[in-house]
Amino acid sequence: MADFIGETGVVNELTIIKTLPQGLVFAIPVAVIATLAILLFRGWLIRRSARAKNTMASAYSALSAEDDIELLSKRVEAALAADDQTALADLYLALARAHQRNGDEDARMSALRSAAGCAALHGPEATHAAVRMELAEAAYVSGDLSSACEQWHLARGAFLASGQTEEHARVEKRMRENGCPTDWVLTDF
Template sequence: MTSVVRTAALIDIGSVGTMLLLVVVAAAIVLLVVARFAGKRTAAPKEEDAPAVPLPLEKAPPVDWPARIAAAEAAGDKAALARHYLAFARDEIARGESRVAAEHLRASVGVAARNKDAVVHAEARLELAELARAEGDLTTACEHWQIARALFFELKEQPSLGETERLMQKHGCPTDWVLNDF
């Protein structure tokens, strides 16, 4: 009879024992499932593969272009003056002020042309062309692209020359115009 009592004692583990047994069995099942699927998972991405999290950039204070333009005029620095007018125009374009920007671009063109600054002259012409194109004036846009193309040709600036020619072809501009710099 002692053996029957011992067997019954081993079998009657009570509710706490039953819970412990279920927890152990459940943990074993979870481990088996995890082990089975762990081999099928792809490797975790490396840190260098992860996309960079953009950091919030502090906004730079706005540039006082009229003050810079006045300073360049006072100093007689024609190269800086042409660049400042161009940069001012680009800021105005970004703010949606295309008419004001066009005035600054024309000023940049004039100063750059007199100073023989072909790079700034061509860049300003490209901006003027884009403003004209956006307003639906392809004749004026083509004229500006043509002048910019000639300047890039003189500068032997092949990438800019090619891009300008691509724009001209895309918009159906004649390629052999004879124009006066205006």
């Protein structure tokens, strides 16, 4: 600091101006490398988190439809009684898939709507995305493109939040192909 103090005891501005570029030559590359390291680490965490989010719904897929429905209904009741909000979305999704295998479309849709509500509030995001995709496909098949677009929009956000970037891109492409409104149209009110 003594180099910067002139005869009057005040920092010499000319000296600071001359030495500042020398310091920036080292500071800028260090800042760029630090930023890249942080971004790489964050990406690794997101990918790791997405791989770790295995849903319970896939674990129930090996059961028969009748056994599945009875078992899953009991597990839903137990989770509700225990106020286990984190398990409910996966259980409702598994129940919906069991109803689908059994051919009960009304019960399936009811379970899917319950799964969507639970997953939106309590997670996991991967389940939320899967549920929204099933709701979107059901709406699309029934000819309700508005509801399908809405569900795809919600699924796309959940895929992104869960780190599933490929699925996010796939849903985005599907939305464009079907003429769904873009984000700015949906949020520009």
